[in-house]
Amino acid sequence: MIANIALTDARHAVDKLFDYLIPPELERVAKPGMRVLVPFGVRNTAVEGLILSVSQTSEFPSLKPLIRCLDPLPVLTEELISLCVWMRHQYLCSFQQSYRQVKPPYLGTRLRQWLFFLKDTEEKLSAPQRRLLDTLKEYDGFAEMAELEAALHRTSIRSSAYALQDKGLLEIREKIDNTISLKYIRKARLNFSPEEGYATADELRSRRATVQADMVLTLCDCGDLPTSDLVLISDGNYNALNALKDKGIISIYREPFLRTAYAPDQYTPSVPYIPTEEQKPVIDYLNRLITHNLHEKILLRGVTGSGKTEVFLQAIETCIKQGKQAIMLVPEISLTPQMVERFVSRFGTSVAVMHSGLSQGERFDQWYKIRHGEVDVVVGARSAIFAPFKRLGIIILDEEHEDSYKSETAPRYHARDIAFRRGAKHGAPVLLASATPSVTSYYRAKTQKYRLFEMHQRYNQNPLPKARIVDMRSELLDYHNMSSISIRLQDEIRRNLDKKEKTILFLNRRGYNTFVSCRQCGYVMECPHCSIALTYHRSSDHLACHYCGYTCQNVTVCPECGSQYIKFFGTGTQKIEEELYTLFPGVRVLRMDFDTTSGKGGHEILLNRFKNGEADILLGTQMVTKGLDFADVTLVGVLAADTSLNINDYRANERCFSLITQVCGRAGRGNTEGRAVIQTYQPENVTIRLAKEQNYPDFYENEMKYREKMQYPPFCDMIHIVLSGEDERQVKQEIANIGLLLNSRPEIQGAILQTIGPDPAPIAKIKNKFRYRIFLKAADTQQLLPLLRQISTAHNAGNSKNTLTIDINPTNML
């Protein structure tokens, strides 16, 4: 039998498949999905590989046998193996990169090589070999390779060590460890039935072994117990425990100890409620698909507060009842305790939670529970789409328009596409949900690629918040109001303060940072390593670069013209906070931004303080728009609605619309009507007007005209080819060659609608690396994949010092 193997070890960047013989004794366990050790290269060093498939024959004449299997059971299902192979093709990445997404988190192997001294020699050795052998003797004749490298101040002593081994002077032994292992807990089990146990206890007591007797009784009453619990409950000790074990009365066994990512006993159980007339058809439809194992793509557009989550919960419940599993994806930013609570209180311990806050061990344990069928639901951010379930019943993406579903590192996948592929394999429906679906998804729903459901009513029958647009131009001109808070919004805030109701203020900062520039000559303080303006941080009076982390002291004199009129521009949350304190003395403001939420659980702590009434106003950036559900927030202020419109990105309107809609939806979730004030310098802007009315259909129609005219998605795919490197001439040269290659293929020209570039990228330099790009508007991406793969292979083979990235429909086009 022959195993077709991919190397998984990240160090071995060999993106090829290799055949190995399966020794007869391993044939039963060496199945697809199994991690194995194989001898690789002339030295036959052991490296980790994954069996992709097993066959009878090989094209290759001389095969080596694989060394051993690394796990008791395959770590990947066949479905996930084929997903890896597909991702490699689809996202133009290596097998290792696609495997990384799917593999058990942090599970890998580490090779340790130990050197053992055998004998010395009179023969003349090279200087490095001599020093290595002498040092090894100093280490009492045995040492680890890495240890000796450090002692000798060398980067690699491998070749010297192998040479000495060949001369028979030392021996190299390899030891391979898994980089993570399960924590085990020891449990005690009574070897008899409880009745026999009581009798045994009496007998022990009669022999004055009272402690042992009590421990046996405890096991009779409680069943199997962790040894530590047994000792605690029965007031016993470990000597007695061992004595019982030696007498054969109990046995001790090990069980994996798995951490939960939440505290289940903190949650009060919840039960499904009777669905509303809008929820019912959606739930019924999903239930039918789940029951009949039918894959279908469904888009649910439900206004904020229309009860989408209850739809998810009831569909998932159907899955669980039928012995199937569910994946529930939410954007990382809205994976709040509030969100987790809703799932845990409905489904209890059958929920696994995956988010970036988990420790390595916790993350691994969640994966293990999913793989071994100990949970039925996973709630998680993007990467949870790879949860190794065996029988998926439904996949749900909440807030499907969110950018965070797209990976910005290789493999540059979109969770939606992975969901469709997995859903199709499992016969499971995929539900996309949002109050403001991406234009692309809504288009697909309108063109029958997805089934569309819409929910227009908020479940508490509250009307959507009353929104008002304030023209910020006239604030300055007509009212001489220099503040970034309009008179109108000031009045509304005051009203809320009087009524003791809460307010959320949202500052849209995308593409709008506080930068320092000279009013005399217009000079802007830029990062010396990246072509980007430095951001001003008021608290420390420093300037920082968001791309490379460079910081420097703020300046008082313009480095260009020497004038003192150099100041920071733009509005940050800190500045607004100060304005609020001036306008409303005694007001309690919670500022939520990068600085205040960076600590562990900082986000959560702030939200809890706001919930508990420790503040009147929550002020923040993007973070305040997601997943917040506070009943007593009645006013929302959008401080600068148009800033995200002015950035050079075809999705600017879409982002602006959904941001304003989502943040306004935060108001009036309780029993009182909500109000929203939208401040803008472009009050006539269509997107802002429609967002104010929460009019998605008109926004969609309007946006589609623009997308069609400009040939943007959904009418094409945007393929972004970026090349970066320190030598600008080399970068220009290589990208020019790529451009030529793209144009030299008449047969694929139909698949390309337009080629833009090569040009310098909008951020022309990051971390001292020059960046050039080519944009393709592709009518048929599938047809272009072979050519793109060819570009990437050629780049890798050419030993280029530059970095190539190919991203299909990137989230940001910088």
Added chain:
DNA sequence: AGCACGCCGACT
């Protein structure tokens, strides 16, 4: 990533 093979310049 290693490691070998291979083809040119500075040393015993």
Added chain:
DNA sequence: GTCGGCGTGCTC
């Protein structure tokens, strides 16, 4: 004539 520089190509 040989040691060693790193370019190129292969690893089942």
